[in-house]
Amino acid sequence: PPAPLGFTDVNLNSRNTYEVSRRRSAPEHLPHGGTAPAEPDPPPQEPAERARHRVGIAGAGSSFAEFFTRNFFTKRTKELKPAVQSAPGWKLFGKVPPRENLPKDSKIIQQEYEARTGRMYKPPPPSARRKNIEFEPLSTTALILEDRPANLPAKSVEEALRHRQEYDEMVAEAKKREIKEAHKRKKIMRERFKQEENIASAMVIWVNEILPNWEGMRATRRVRELWWQGLPPSVRGKVWSLAVGNELNITPELYEIFLSRAKERWKSFSETSTENDIEDAGASVADREASLELIKLDISRTFPSLYIFQKGGPYHDLLHSVLGAYTCYRPDVGYVQGMSFIAAVLILNLEEADAFIAFANLLNKPCQLAFFRVDHSMMLKYFAAFEVFFEENLPKLFLHFKSYSLTPDIYLIDWIFTLYSKSLPLDLACRVWDVFCRDGEEFLFRTGLGILRLYEDILLQMDFIHIAQFLTKLPEDITSEKLFSCIAAIQMQNSNKKWAQVFASLMKDNKEGDKNHSPAPKS
Amino acid sequence: HFFFFQSSDFLFKFLVIGNAGTGKSCLLHQFIEKKFKDDSNHTIGVEFGSKIINVGGKYVKLQIWDTAGQERFRSVTRSYYRGAAGALLVYDITSRETYNALTNWLTDARMLASQNIVIILCGNKKDLDADREVTFLEASRFAQENELMFLETSALTGENVEEAFVQCARKILNKIESGELDPERMGSGIQYGDAALRQLRSPRRAQAQSAQECGC
Numbered sequence: 196p197p198a199p200l201g202f203t204d205v206n207l208n209s210r211n212t213y214e215v216s217r218r219r220s221a222p223e224h225l226p227h228g229g230t231a232p233a234e235p236d237p238p239p240q241e242p243a244e245r246a247r248h249r250v251g252i253a254g255a256g257s258s259f260a261e262f263f264t265r266n267f268f269t270k271r272t273k274e275l276k277p278a279v280q281s282a283p284g285w286k287l288f289g290k291v292p293p294r295e296n297l298p299k300d301s302k303i304i305q306q307e308y309e310a311r312t313g314r315m316y317k318p319p320p321p322s323a324r325r326k327n328i329e330f331e332p333l334s335t336t337a338l339i340l341e342d343r344p345a346n347l348p349a350k351s352v353e354e355a356l357r358h359r360q361e362y363d364e365m366v367a368e369a370k371k372r373e374i375k376e377a378h379k380r381k382k383i384m385r386e387r388f389k390q391e392e393n394i395a396s397a398m399v400i401w402v403n404e405i406l407p408n409w410e411g412m413r414a415t416r417r418v419r420e421l422w423w424q425g426l427p428p429s430v431r432g433k434v435w436s437l438a439v440g441n442e443l444n445i446t447p448e449l450y451e452i453f454l455s456r457a458k459e460r461w462k463s464f465s466e467t468s469t470e471n472d473i474e475d476a477g478a479s480v481a482d483r484e485a486s487l488e489l490i491k492l493d494i495s496r497t498f499p500s501l502y503i504f505q506k507g508g509p510y511h512d513l514l515h516s517v518l519g520a521y522t523c524y525r526p527d528v529g530y531v532q533g534m535s536f537i538a539a540v541l542i543l544n545l546e547e548a549d550a551f552i553a554f555a556n557l558l559n560k561p562c563q564l565a566f567f568r569v570d571h572s573m574m575l576k577y578f579a580a581f582e583v584f585f586e587e588n589l590p591k592l593f594l595h596f597k598s599y600s601l602t603p604d605i606y607l608i609d610w611i612f613t614l615y616s617k618s619l620p621l622d623l624a625c626r627v628w629d630v631f632c633r634d635g636e637e638f639l640f641r642t643g644l645g646i647l648r649l650y651e652d653i654l655l656q657m658d659f660i661h662i663a664q665f666l667t668k669l670p671e672d673i674t675s676e677k678l679f680s681c682i683a684a685i686q687m688q689n690s691n692k693k694w695a696q697v698f699a700s701l702m703k704d705n706k707e708g709d710k711n712h713s714p715a716p717k718s
Numbered sequence: 719h720f721f722f723f724q725s726s727d728f729l730f731k732f733l734v735i736g737n738a739g740t741g742k743s744c745l746l747h748q749f750i751e752k753k754f755k756d757d758s759n760h761t762i763g764v765e766f767g768s769k770i771i772n773v774g775g776k777y778v779k780l781q782i783w784d785t786a787g788q789e790r791f792r793s794v795t796r797s798y799y800r801g802a803a804g805a806l807l808v809y810d811i812t813s814r815e816t817y818n819a820l821t822n823w824l825t826d827a828r829m830l831a832s833q834n835i836v837i838i839l840c841g842n843k844k845d846l847d848a849d850r851e852v853t854f855l856e857a858s859r860f861a862q863e864n865e866l867m868f869l870e871t872s873a874l875t876g877e878n879v880e881e882a883f884v885q886c887a888r889k890i891l892n893k894i895e896s897g898e899l900d901p902e903r904m905g906s907g908i909q910y911g912d913a914a915l916r917q918l919r920s921p922r923r924a925q926a927q928s929a930q931e932c933g934c
Binding site: 488489492493496497499500529531532533535569571574604605608609612613617659660661663664667668 | 738739757758759760761762763764765766767768781786788790791793794797815
């Protein structure tokens with residue numbers, strides 16, 4: 196086969212190829228979950244023959260082909276399962292039945308190509324491209340020659356025959372792959388089905404056995420193990436509520452009272468704010484009003500990709516109410532950034548008043564209170580305790596971080612303030628919450644170590660700024676299986692001391708230290 | 719801290735500070751990605767960005783610390799000021815409140831970062847001119863009085879965003895050249911990049927070094 200033809204094809208189509216590659220690589224950066232419809236689908240206006248044409252190009256420039264396969268297949272199989280089902284590539288081969296094809300010679304195919312260009316449309320065939328890697332130039336050349344332009348001499352009979360044969364081989368190969376893919380899909384479906392069955396059976400156990408005997412069963416080994424597996428979404432809110440408890444004895448009526456107080460305040464605030472006299476107002480009033488403004492601002496910046504908490508979204512007012520009522524209930528704490536994420540996750544799993552009750556009680560836990568009051572010296576104690584277990588579990592990484600003076604506050608602040616709901620995918624964050632409700636604050640720090648363990652190898656290669664960037668913006672494709680096996684591998688024991696003991700001894704050091712030093716200035 | 723980077727002459731630590739909702743993270747995102755991030759979260763604690771820019775033939779790597787804006791976080795974010803060579807002090811031209819807070823931010827930065835910290839004042843959301851509450855003149859007067867550089871920026875359109883970072887870096891470079899700033903001094907927020915380090919070492923070692931750095 197004459198080489199110049201191949202080149203012509205590359206020139207003709209390289210632009211299209213590039214466009215496709217751009218279109219295709221874009222979804223890689225989309226956030227996880229429910230992204231399938233958002234994928235910028237290639238316009239259906241893709242001539243079948245042009246697509247086939249590209250097969251030739253891919254053969255000519257295998258780097259292109261590799262680029263495609265890499266971008267496509269990881270994506271397609273991972274995120275766009277429904278799309279795989281009708282992977283358009285198979286249409287290319289499936290739609291043209293070999294029988295109908297047999298009598299056609301290259302001339303006819305070529306004419307068809309010309310006739311169809313710009314008229315008959317089809318999405319590009321990702322699988323066709325993939326084949327190219329395995330098919331050596333011979334077969335791809337055949338495809339190129341099928342597309343040989345009319346102004347060039349036609350193929351010889353012998354050549355055309357050989358190409359037909361190769362084409363049939365490709366079809367056969369494609370069919371084989373199709374069957375293999377179908378098996379894979381079936382397996383995935385089976386696994387998903389099994390998972391759903393597990394959730395369903397777990398739900399039955401939670402509803403029928405555990406919840407009615409909550410106090411008696413919550414600490415049993417069986418329940419704790421089931422709990423670790425993740426709570427079924429239908430009982431999640433209920434179990435969280437029970438586990439968090441209601442030490443503060445908040446009733447739904449009390450919530451209504453604080454909510455109406457918050458509403459009054461918003462009303463008076465919107466009336467006075469027009470006068471623009473915030474400057475002269477007392478500091479506490481200004482601060483409170485600023486915090487009301489900030490709630491408004493932050494609600495729209497809470498899970499923005501879900502489009503449910505933003506203005507006009509179904510949960511906007513709910514989130515506003517819960518946060519507003521809290522600032523009236525706990526003026527000593529007020530609204531602190533990070534809270535909106537916690538309240539949002541609760542609202543997604545609980546009724547309004549129950550969400551508020553869980554929210555207030557959750558924030559009343561010592562660790563959360565220390566953080567949301569931004570009690571810097573207490574926060575440092577938590578970080579110090581974290582470092583004890585960091586060094587114990589991941590000594591190499593610990594030294595690596597130390598060598599860059601990379602302190603845990605840099606990544607832990609975001610993780611702890613939002614209970615991982617901002618940094619992990621939401622479903623995974625909920626699973627962290629599950630066990631956090633079971634094990635308490637210790638699990639938050641254990642999760643942090645799990646994340647570090649999960650990415651230890653990569654982190655060891657990075658310098659300060661890359662680690663800091665990486666940990667404050669975790670990869671979106673983090674999976675629960677991997678993360679939870681890493682968390683499970685983290686030992687919360689330091690020379691026979693557990694988290695609580697390590698933390699208590701750090702607190703004791705602090706008190707003794709206080710006698711000698713004046714406390715660090717706080718803002 | 720020891721930093722080794724691909725062909726940069728200097729490393730500058732930069733801060734982005736200012737009230738909540740003024741667009742600090744969006745400025746950073748626009749500077750690095752050349753895109754407006756319209757679904758951005760609020761920053762809790764600190765986030766990071768880095769970029770190598772060319773300033774008058776010198777390659778400068780900026781290590782940018784993008785801090786949380788809420789007053790309550792001040793005690794946390796203050797601890798990140800140390801050793802910063804430059805800062806973007808951001809307010810929102812449509813919010814006088816964010817402008818009124820500038821003095822506090824400025825005091826903190828001068829006190830905690832370094833006396834010589836180079837600060838550029840950024841009046842962000844320039845695209846929202848209809849809702850403007852702070853005039854250009856007023857802010858530029860404030861900048862002059864406080865020895866700040868000043869630009870009005872738009873993280874949405876990208877106007878003056880790159881300029882803000884570059885102008886700040888240029889001023890630091892000028893100060894280094896005039897001897898006013900000494901990169902060797904602790905806490906200057908300036909370090910030599912690997913290109914500069916290469917000159918200090920034997921060429922062969924430097925080569926091995928840069929080979930190792932590839933891909934990180």
